[in-house]
Amino acid sequence: MNKHIIKSLSAVALGLSLNLVSVPAFAENFLLGEHTPLSGKLARVGTGSHRGILSAVKVLNEKYNGQHSFEVKTIDDESSPAKAVSAVEKLVSQGVIAFTGGYSSGIIGPASEAAHKANRVYITFGGVAGPLSKRGHEGFFRINNTAGYGKAIIGLISDMGLKKVSILYSNKEATVKTAEFVEKGLTEGGVTIIKHEFDGHTKDFKSIINKVKLQDKSEAILMVGYETDYIGILRAAKLLKPKVKAMIGIWSLATGKMATEFPTLMENVYGTSMLPFPVAFTTSEQKVFHTAYTAEFDNEPSYLEQFGYVQTLLLGEAIIAAHSKGEVNLKTISEELRKTDQMTLAGRVRFDENGDNPEFVQRVGQHRTGKIEIVWPLSAKTSDKAFPGTPWN
Amino acid sequence: MSNFRIFAPLAIVMYIIVPFLFSGNDYLMGMIATALIIAGIALAWALLGNLGGMVSFGHAAFFGVGAYTSAVLTMDYNVPVFLAMIIAGFGASLASVFMMPALRLHGPYFALAILAYAHIFMILATEMTSITGGAAGLLSIPNLPVFMGFDFGTKLGGYIVILNIVSLALVVYHLIRRSTYGLALKAMHDSELATRIVGVPATQLKAIMLVVSAFITGCVGAFNAHFINFLDPEYAFSGEWTVIPIVAAIFGGYRTLSGPVLGALFIYLADQLVFKSLLPQGHQLILGALLGGMILLSPSGLLPIITNMFKRFSKKGDAQHVES
Amino acid sequence: MLELTLQAIYTGLLSGGFYALVAVGLALIFGTMKVINLAHGELVLLAAYVAYATESKLGLNPLLALPIAMAVVVSAALLTYFLTNHIKKDRELNSLILTFGLGIILTNSLLMVFSANIYSTSTEWFFEGVVIGDTLFSMRSELLAFVVGVLSLGGLYWWLNHTWHGRAIRAVSSNLDAAKLMGMNPKQAEMWSWGVAGILATLAGCMLYTTSVIHPPIGHGLTIKAFIITVLAGMGSIPGVLVGAFLIAIIESLTATFFQSSLSELASMGIFLVVLIVLPSGLFGNKRIH
Amino acid sequence: MLEVMNLSAGYGAMEVFWDLSLKFEGGKTTTIVGPNGAGKSTLLKTIMGLITPMSGDVLLRNESCLNAETWQRINEGLVLIPEGRLLFGDLSVEENLIMGAYPKNSRKSLENNKENVFNLFPRLKERRNQISSTLSGGEAQMLAIGRGLMEEPKICLIDEPSLGLSPVMTHEIFSIFRELKEDKLTIVLVEQNTNQALKIADHVYLMQAGRVALSEKRENIDLKKLEDFYFARN
16 A cells, blocks of 8 residues: 555655756755744644644755755744735745745735735645635645545545434634535435534533434534544533444544543544554655654644645755756746645645645544554555444443 | 824824835835724724723724625625725724614723624624625735726735825814814713713713724724735634724823824834844733833823923934834 | 433533632722733633643642642732732723733743643543433533532632621722721732632632643633623622623523524623623622712 | 811812811810811811822821821721711621721620610611612711721711701710710711701811811800801801
8 A cells, every 4th residue: 555655755756866966966045934823823733834844844954965955934923814914025025935834714815915926936734715726826835625634534434334424613714614515525425414513612512412412313423623622522522422433523633642642532533644643654754754853843743744844845845846947936836836746744745727736635543542543545544443433432 | 283293203204204215115014004004993992992981892893894894895796995995984883883882881891892792793704604704704805906097906005095094083083182072072081970060962972982983993994804805703803903902002192192003003013023023932922011011111101202202302403203 | 402401501500610710800809909800811821731730740630739820820910919009090991901911921921831732631530420310411520610619709708708808808899988997908908809819710720721621822711701700790799700600601501502502602792791781780780880 | 186287188189178277186076067068078088098188297196197098097096987978888787887897906896896886776787788878868877977986986087977867866976976075085076067066066166168267165156156157158
């Protein structure tokens, strides 16, 4: 199953080594710009993404040591669109050649607009709103999308053969969209869906879980939210013990942090994850990332760090490629990025004409006694799923 | 007289010197325009606070309603942007009419009631998906237009528009304050009982101030929507649209005309340009400390300090210069 | 249906106990000083972080953090008091800005020290279920928070009525000049009210950490909720705080059960407005306005 | 015992009285009479430290007490029985009385004094659990007096005690003051009810429009003449 990865990696490696041979070393320092929420309500995700980006810069610098160097200038956008726009404008004035980072469609929208006006490439994983990639921005790229998460969850639930699923979703932009996507896909597959909306202030999920238990009587609970929501939902579920066969979540659930900090709460819970945990960093690419990351930071990287890393690495490689052919600008970097087709930590990445990654499909992991096993798709699984299985049985 | 001494140089700086020096620098122009957005709300807030004697914790409500009104009108009904911005002001005023039952409340009760209204508006914006786009918000809201051959969609154009909005608001504020209404309102602020005896309908006057304040805030909110081209409920009704302007108004001296504007320019620009470069993460900490220190050391705001500086400067015969 | 309703009311009752614990400190300070401490939620959060640090760094049960947390939070509260006390002009308004500034400082300090990560206790004991008659479910920690909340309010009520320091606080809240004429030093009463508010915030913070998840930005939301309950209660009324907290919490959980969770806040805000407009001085306030 | 010298005070920029000098002898009862707005209540509040004087001095046992806060003056035995409006409106009748026993010296005899007050005003005992803001004017007055007595005053300033009381009640209250007087308390009584006030006075001041218009020993005062004086301005 790793054949494909190894093949493409070696292809990339070959391509790179050829590049290195054919282009005389002409040392250049590439300045990248990053705006990300390091404070405010998105500080947590912003910090994760930021660390991934720093790791990528480290890896790029080691790789091109002596030939080129990369530097990233970061400005905290404080989770605010206006400040993100200011950040982009300021970074442009400081001479950055491309942007990586950003979180939340509402912030990425105006910020990438500003990057567009300044003729800079903008690559991100933080915004899943559909319209973002339909604005005709040549330099706008994102490596993930709602569909990729949705497809994985739909696939998993179809494999389980469930007939009735309750979806608990936060009323944020990304969560609403994802919940709608999954609902549509599952309904077409003949699954009955009952949706329960909550908001960021919801602390006590007993009421919702009780409804699932007494009224919905569904076979699985799908949680579309963030860490705090998952912990609240799982605690309430563990208490009320609805008769479901699976507890399934999306991002930030099948993470090392959750596995180490809440092992009993997470037992048997599913969540999207590209890699198992503890990460069997088997491939050389994974090892490179892990070494670079743990050298700087003392926790285990989650999807945020991985995605931040991948997008920045892709951007860096595209810049190097563009440089090797002559001029580095919006047009040449975009062209190179559009040529991307490779396996990464975040799965296969290829960009369509809108800058979206149609190949993006998440995998699904399941928490097992403090570890995370990949259980979907079959081609990537590290273990069979424990089904039916919930934290309480 | 003292008004003129502050406003003449301020107007020269804002209308001539700033565009002359920075028009090529999108970053700075955008930054100053955002500071003026805060200034506009701060001014509207101070108008209600100073003349109406009411502290509002919910100006984000007017800001958000204005923003959504203008965005929806321009996107779904093709209303021209500038017209939509004015209608947005009326929309915010209409929202303030719903708040009028709260006018019989006092002090913190009124402040909190308005906060609750703002929160309710935010939840409604999230839930009324068909009109507002729900939590996903509205992307690609039309830019400010090209008007009489000038592209207001640029940073410089945006700056000029918001500067004019703030200037107009200042003029309105000044006229109200000077009118008989203003005198009655001032008397009311000193003693409500006194005005009742004199026969001024206090609640009616307060209601008018609320409507005017909402109108200004709504226009500013509409401007921001077209300036940033994006809205979602959490952003449009964010508590920051209430809190930062209040801080700015009090910091600048909310009982004066120019205080809220100077306060907003200072707070926002100092925070973003100076503190943020000193302490990239957690620069809000400096802002917090500065606020606390200011309240303790110069409780009537920043303006007295500046006017004092002015006096010292003019005594020395130096060139007039406002640093903000 | 009945089962759902009963559980909803039970859930509301339990969180009401916690809400009351958060709100009562704010009410106490407002009573004596007419100052709204906008950093109150941050003080609660500070206590929660001390509990987290105690658990993760020292490996102790988070409840053992109480003495340390109390020392830290009460000092912070008293510091806030001394600063507030130095405001010379327009104290009612300026204290809002001052305490708001202190709240910013606290939030950002927590962010810098503890990062933006989320934390929750890893002591499983707190999450064991307690089931009454097969229909009412709660976690131990929720029950504990409820009991601590109700007992603290009861204790506070007793203290305010039966000790001279407590009585002085009531007297100062009720009529400042009259209190002075009874030989009371209002400064001392104010200081006591801040100190006690600090203790209550500490209890609330430890309960927050053991029932829920903490991260830096949640302090402000706690202040707002506390404020709403305080106003609903009628500023300064202790039994009012308890009733107001129960009312808000039960309405929230009923809304979450019979409509949807994301409308809970709409319902509680709506009730708040209705009560405020019908009874401007709150459920338990004086009938005199202003 | 208590003396004010060249005292001026008021609210904000508005002066209420100017350059007042009065002397209240120990163990004696001094009555200050005068029309509404003469500045009598303001004078008492200034003596208590609730209002900071603009100039002049207040001497307690021949020492200036301007630097002492109100609560410190209470501990010296200086007590003001204010008019009924200065009650703890949201506390019950009994709680108001208990607050009166706050000064350290009077805490021990709280129960005793409370019983005494209840004996003096059985009305208050009937209403001991009622919230004091719901009392009638007369009842509020009784409560204010009772609460003042709980403080065990040595120098007792009394502000308009007969306000809102029935003649019978007024008579009773004055008999209480007479008892206090017999206990050698220093009493300063501000009254509009000249008739009653003069009966127990040793010395009389007449205040008009912020000034002392007359200062005489009781025996030298002709009630009729005083009343002429009194109403001359009205």
